[in-house]
Amino acid sequence: MNLVSIRIITAHIESLVEFYEHITGIKAVQYTPDFAELRTATATLAIGSTRTLQFFGGEDIAQPEANRSAIIEFLVDDVEKEFERLKNRLSSCLIQEPTTMPWGNKSLLFRDPDGNLVNFFTPVTKEATEKFSPEKK
Template sequence: MNLVSIRIITANTESLVKFYEQITGITAIQYTPDFAELKTSTTTLAIGSTRTLQFFGGESVAQAAQNRSAIIEFLVDDVDQEFDRLKNVLSPYIVQEPTTMPWGNKSMLFRDPDGNLVNFFAPITKESVEKFATKQE
């Protein structure tokens, strides 16, 4: 088994696609106005509009901007550099400025425009670096 994609359901696809393109530097593949994907070497972040829920059984299946339990995580080379690059864009969304976590990663947390938590992190201890050595692009 292999995790290949995480999908965010949103009421504003265009805004969320632009946000993730800006923070990741990845150009989304926009298949339709209601569905786009940002592909990395290890997984895909899909963004679908609430209109796509009709294919899965209707709007009761998922609700846009209601996540309070999942964190979308991106492995980056340098958290401080990403923070400096994005701090003006992210200032209303910052939850945690770059912080060293007890498990050996430096992390910054922010919310996307729908309120989903996003973590940019980089391993900084020897153990953490070794753990993620095969996962970096």
């Protein structure tokens, strides 16, 4: 089994797609006005409008802007460089500047326009670097 996608449901698809395109540098594939995907080498971030909920059984299935438990994480080459590139854009939604975590990743934490937590991280210890090496995948 493989995890291939995480989907965010939003009432503001255009602004959320633009935000993720900007922070990742990845151009989204917009299949319909209500559904887009940003594909990375290992997984896809899907963004669906609230209108897509009708296909899953109704609007009570998911509530946009209500996430308080998940963190969307991106492995980046240099988290300090990403922070410098994005700090003006992230100034109003920054949670934590690059900080080395006890498990060996340097982490930049911020919120997207819907309030979802986003983590850009770079492994900095030997153990963390080995965990994400191409040989381990």
